Each structure stands twice: as structure tokens, then as C-alpha cells.
Amino acid sequence: MTLNLLRTLRINPRLLAWSQVHGLFDFNRTPLAPPGTRVLVHEPSLRGTWSPHAVDGWYLGPAMLHYRCYRVWILETTSERIADTVVWFPTKVSMPKSSSTDAVIAAAQDLTSALLHPSPASPLSPISDSQHAALPQFLTKLLTRVPPKSRLRRQAPKTPPFLPASTHCRYLSLRHFQGCHHH
Secondary structure: OHHHHHOEOOOOOOOEHHHHHHOOOOOOOOOOOOOOOEEEEEOOOOOOOOOOOEEEEEEEEEOOOOOOOEEEEEOOOOEEEEEOOEEEEOOOOOOOOOOHHHHHHHHHHHHHHHHHOOOOOOOOOOOOHHHHHHHHHHHHHHHHHOOOHHHOOOOOOOOOOOOOHHHHHHHHHHHOOOOOOOO
């Protein structure tokens, strides 16, 4: 599935191989993750106050016939389950994050686009010619102040320390499952 979502067709390079056979893929409806990622699956059943709120499992793939659900192998029952609320614990691949530099560049580009192309109902007055000429200079100055990526220090994402499964579930019940859905 992942390879077909990355590969284009030979007969029409504008289409993905997956789209030719199955139609457009909606990542909001069917989120993907690397198979084999350790997860904790939330159990919505009635339970005692300090009983575990989640069970250990491994992500197998998306549940294609269910909205925003995952196929998960549960260690306790040694069987597959479809779950909608999971917490991810990747070890080999870190979850992607935007750097502050990326956020500043995206904000500057959005600001420039909004000023150059105001929508019809925009309260912004049209910009003058001198302001229009100053925008590229502003972006150039902003982008020259951004340090090169080689000088940026990357920090590892903070993850909770390894705990036994029962303690992990208590930790998650307090931290992650208080009114949260679809992790």
C-alpha cells in the first residue's frame, strides 16, 4: 500500500498507482504509520479507578473499512483488534516535528501571500507599489537571518521513561486519556 502511494503510473505520471486502482487516498480518513510500531490501545470498558486503561500492542496497518481506525496486534490476547484510540511509542523512527525556523518561514510566506492577494471581503486595503516592492526585500532579509540547517541543534523528542505495562497504563490514564480521542 505504501509503495503504491509513493509510486506514479507509467501510463499517466500525474496519478499514483494506488489512485488508478482504488481511487484517491484520504489520509484524514485512513491515517498511516510504520507497521510494527509499539502502541498502547485504549480500552473504553468499565473498570476500577486504578485498573489499566490501555493494553500493549503492535500497529499492523490501517483498518480500511473503518473511519480513522487501526489494525493492532494485542499481546495479551494474541489476536488482532481494530482500535480507534492509540498512543504511539516509536523507537526507530521519531515523529516528525516542525522546527521554529520552518514555522517562521511558513508564516512569512503566508503573510506575503495574504498581502499580495487579499480576498474580496478582506478588511485589508490594497497595498501600495512601494509596499509591494518592499515585500521581497523583507523576505530576503528574513531568510538571510535564518541559520543554516547544519548549525541548528536537533533535540531528541521527550518520551516517558520505560515502565512496566501496568504502570504505563496508569501513567497514560492520567496524562493522555482525559477527554482525548484519536491519538
